[in-house]
Amino acid sequence: MVSPLNRLLQQMAERYAARSRHAHMRLLFTGMGRIAKSAGRVTAAHIAYAKAVMERLDCTPRDRARAIAWFNEGKEGDVDFHQMASRCLRRQSPVLDGLVLEAFAAIAALEPTPAANRTLHLLASLLGRSAAAIASDRATAQREQGELANARAVLGVAADVDEEGIRRAYRQLAKRHHPDLLPLDASREQRESAVARTIEIRGAYERLRQATAGVAAP
Secondary structure, eight states: OHHHHHHHHHHHHHHHHHHHHHHHHHHHHHHHHHHHHHTTTHHHHHHHHHHHHHHTTTTOOOHHHHHHHHHHHHHHHHOOHHHHHHHHHHOHHHHHHHHHHHHHHHHHHHHHHHHHHHHHHHHHHHHTHHHHHHHHHHHHHHHHHHHHHHHHHHOOOOOOOOOOHHHHHHHHHHHHGGGGGTTTOHHHHHHHHHHHHHHHHHHHHHHHHHSTTTTOOO
């Protein structure tokens, strides 16, 4: 049975988390609105991206209404971003900070005008980051996603494959393409191709294994 004290502490933690999310969401959508406006005009791509962020955050109808109002506020109003960023930093949520910065970089990249990049740099600096660092992080994330997509293609598995599915696909392919299964009269080119394919399969497995916690090598 949960004691009254523990119940109170849980309620306080939930309220704190809600306030933290609220602060970051306001900065997120007002900032995106300001960056979009800085590009010269708010395009359909800007609006579509803002909606995609709402989906990613699993916004309720009430949250969506607030997000739209904040986006318009950032686009049209006089917003104190310094105060907003200070509230976010006091919440000490690196995950939410990272999400906000990622969204700022992504929406700025839709119309990368000098003005939009200056706004990105300003907003990023308020959260203690530089626009260059954000761009580097984003490039790294995109490269990693590309590597994972290629590894999944090599093993022939879907993006939502589980650990056992990765292991099973690897074992089947490794067995099928092992050089030892070639006929005795196989050519040198066939053997080299089989070795290269085996190395590729093993590399893809290792890449997916690293990205999936708890997968042990067979």
